[in-house]
Amino acid sequence: MKQLRIGIIGVGGIATGRHIPAFLKLAETVKITAVSDINHERAQQTADQFDIPFVFNQFEDMFPEVDAVVICTPNKFHAEITIAALEAGLHVFCEKPMAMSADEAGRMMEAAKRSGKKLAIGFHYRFMKEARAAKKLMMENEIGQPLVVRIQALRRRKVPGWGVFTNKELQGGGSLIDYGCHLLDLALWLIGNPEPVEVSGTAYNTLSRQPDAVNMWGSFDHEIFEVDDHVTSYIKFENNVSLLLETSWAANVEDDKEMLSISGEKGGMEVFPFRVNYAKHGMLFNSSAAFLPGEEDYGLEQARNFAEACRGEAELLVQPEEAYQVSKIIEAIYKSSETKSSVKF
Ligand SMILES: NC(=O)c1ccc[n+]([C@@H]2O[C@H](COP(=O)([O-])OP(=O)(O)OC[C@H]3O[C@@H](n4cnc5c(N)ncnc54)[C@H](O)[C@@H]3O)[C@@H](O)[C@H]2O)c1
Incomplete structure (x- = not known):
C-alpha cells in the first residue's frame, strides 16, 4: 500500500510529544516526509531526531512533498495555513482550537468543502475510552433526552508558563480557548x-495579574497577562438543553478537577471516570464499568x-462543522463577558 506522506508544520511541544510519535507508530501506511517551523534550528533538530527527510522554512514549500499536513503552530496561524494547504489539494489535521474566531473557523470549513479534502481538528478527548463509551450509551438512548450538562475543567494554579499560551494576539484567549474547548467539544458531540440559541459568560483574569501569584507550571509576566484564567458560562440550546461550563487554569480550588456530567430524563452519566446512574424499580443505582x-x-x-x-x-x-460550533460558542462567551450581556444566535 502506498504510504500517506505527512508534513508537520510547527514542531513544538505537541508535534514532538504527541503527533510525530503517533504517526511513526503507523509506519506501514504513513510516512512523515517533511517538517517546517519558523524556528529553523528547531525544525532541523526535529528532522534529525526523527529521521525526517525534508526541512523547510516556509510551510508552502513542503506542499509538493506531502499528501497531508499536521498543523501545530500557535492558534493565530491555524486558519491561514489550513486554507492554503486545502487549496493546494492536501488533507489537513489542525490542532485545537480550530481557530481564533468563528469567522476564521467558518472559512476553514468552507475551504474543506470546496476542496473535497479532509479537515480534522485535534479534539483528542473524543478518542478517550470513556468518551467513546459515553457516546455509545448516548446513541443507545441509555439516559434518555439530555437535559442539563455540567462541565468543570479546572486546574489549580497551573497557567502554562511556556510557549505562547498567555499571548492573546497569538492564541486568542486563555483557559477557555485552550483547555475548556476540549470538554465543550466533547459535551456538544455527546448531546x-x-x-x-443563547450564551452568557464571564471571563476573569484577576488571579494571574497578582504580582505574587503561585503558579505550578512555569512562569509568566503578571503585568502583561491579558488572557482569561477562569471562565464561567451558561449555554442554552434550541432543544432546551442547558450547559453549565466552568474552566480555569488558575482556580483557587483544593485540587484539579475534570468533570463532564449529563443529566437526562431517564438517567445520568459522568464521563471521567465513566459512571452511569439511574432510577429503577423504586431504587437508585450508580454503576461503573468493569x-x-x-x-x-x-x-x-x-x-x-x-x-x-x-x-x-x-x-x-x-468533523469541521462540529469544531466550528465550538469556536462559535467560545467567541460568544468572550463577547458576552466583554459586553456584560448574553449573546443570542
Ligand atoms: N490537543 C491538545 O491537548 C494540545 C496540547 C498542546 C497544544 N495544542 C495546540 O497545538 C498548537 C501548538 O502548541 P504547542 O504547545 O506545540 O506550542 P509550542 O510553542 O511548543 O510550538 C509551536 C511551534 O510552532 C512554531 N511556529 C510558530 N509560528 C509558526 C508559523 N507561522 N509557521 C510554522 N511554525 C510556526 C514555533 O516556532 C514552535 O516551534 C496550539 O494550537 C495549541 O493549542 C493542543
Whole structure:
C-alpha cells in the first residue's frame, strides 16, 4: 500500500510529544516526509531526531512533498495555513482550537468543502475510552433526552508558563480557548450537536495579574497577562438543553478537577471516570464499568483515524462543522463577558 506522506508544520511541544510519535507508530501506511517551523534550528533538530527527510522554512514549500499536513503552530496561524494547504489539494489535521474566531473557523470549513479534502481538528478527548463509551450509551438512548450538562475543567494554579499560551494576539484567549474547548467539544458531540440559541459568560483574569501569584507550571509576566484564567458560562440550546461550563487554569480550588456530567430524563452519566446512574424499580443505582473497550493511547487513535480518513477508509471522528460550533460558542462567551450581556444566535 502506498504510504500517506505527512508534513508537520510547527514542531513544538505537541508535534514532538504527541503527533510525530503517533504517526511513526503507523509506519506501514504513513510516512512523515517533511517538517517546517519558523524556528529553523528547531525544525532541523526535529528532522534529525526523527529521521525526517525534508526541512523547510516556509510551510508552502513542503506542499509538493506531502499528501497531508499536521498543523501545530500557535492558534493565530491555524486558519491561514489550513486554507492554503486545502487549496493546494492536501488533507489537513489542525490542532485545537480550530481557530481564533468563528469567522476564521467558518472559512476553514468552507475551504474543506470546496476542496473535497479532509479537515480534522485535534479534539483528542473524543478518542478517550470513556468518551467513546459515553457516546455509545448516548446513541443507545441509555439516559434518555439530555437535559442539563455540567462541565468543570479546572486546574489549580497551573497557567502554562511556556510557549505562547498567555499571548492573546497569538492564541486568542486563555483557559477557555485552550483547555475548556476540549470538554465543550466533547459535551456538544455527546448531546448530538444541538444549535445554541443563547450564551452568557464571564471571563476573569484577576488571579494571574497578582504580582505574587503561585503558579505550578512555569512562569509568566503578571503585568502583561491579558488572557482569561477562569471562565464561567451558561449555554442554552434550541432543544432546551442547558450547559453549565466552568474552566480555569488558575482556580483557587483544593485540587484539579475534570468533570463532564449529563443529566437526562431517564438517567445520568459522568464521563471521567465513566459512571452511569439511574432510577429503577423504586431504587437508585450508580454503576461503573468493569471494562471499557478501546485503546489507551488516544493520540495514536486520533492519528489512525486521520490517516484512515485520508485514504477513504473511515469517517473523521471530529468533523469541521462540529469544531466550528465550538469556536462559535467560545467567541460568544468572550463577547458576552466583554459586553456584560448574553449573546443570542
Ligand atoms: N490537543 C491538545 O491537548 C494540545 C496540547 C498542546 C497544544 N495544542 C495546540 O497545538 C498548537 C501548538 O502548541 P504547542 O504547545 O506545540 O506550542 P509550542 O510553542 O511548543 O510550538 C509551536 C511551534 O510552532 C512554531 N511556529 C510558530 N509560528 C509558526 C508559523 N507561522 N509557521 C510554522 N511554525 C510556526 C514555533 O516556532 C514552535 O516551534 C496550539 O494550537 C495549541 O493549542 C493542543
